Amino acid sequence: MEYMLLIYRDETDAPEYGSPEWEQMMAGFLAFNQRLIDGGHWIAGGGLQTTPSATTVRLAAGTIPTVLDGPYAETKEQLGGFYLVKAESLDDVLDLAKGLPIVGAVEVRPLTFRPTGD
Template sequence: MRYMLIVKATPQSEAGEFPPDAERMFAEMAEFNNELIAAGVMLDGAGLQPSKAGKRIRFEGRGNTFVTDGPFAETKELISGYWILECKDMDEALSWARKVPFVEGELELRPFFEPEAFEGLVSDEVMEQEKGWREAQRERALKAQA
């Protein structure tokens, strides 16, 4: 099962600043990422630029979109990075989350909806197509890590 491990933004990350010990932090993060990759758990992961570099797209009816430029208020509702993990269950994903080499900060761990969750709601053809997309994404992630 896939999980997203979400790194919550901080005022510092929203300002586009790295901590004073950034060199050590990046080295520890690289070590952690390599451990995830070696265990075959990490499918993807990245840090995100501050929200001032982003846009929000709001929909109000089909074809009616409104774009708002960042930055966005409420840092506590923003994310600054993520990992996509493939684990056997929530307990395994949580054990990896506890190993993230943060001194402070906050993470959120959430499972993905997998194709099986939509059985009975979509056709078998759509289910198989979705499973094929997921497998292709997984294969690309594994090749990129090799």
């Protein structure tokens, strides 16, 4: 089965891009990526730019779509990245999610379908 891991954290606590702390954080993610690859779980993944770069398209029935600057909702933790992985069971993917090198939350959801999937 395929699962989406949505990574949420407080982006105000993130280290500055290119700093030694940022390099250390990225080393943790690169090690996690390799764990996914070596275990045959990797499909895709990526980090997102911070919320000031976000644009939201608001869609409602019977209305013209509205484009808004920024994320739709203000929260303590922001969506910072994602992984799309393969796992045999929810327990297996939860074990993977527990290995992410973050302080924050990981939302795990099974995919219903992926038209371009294998």
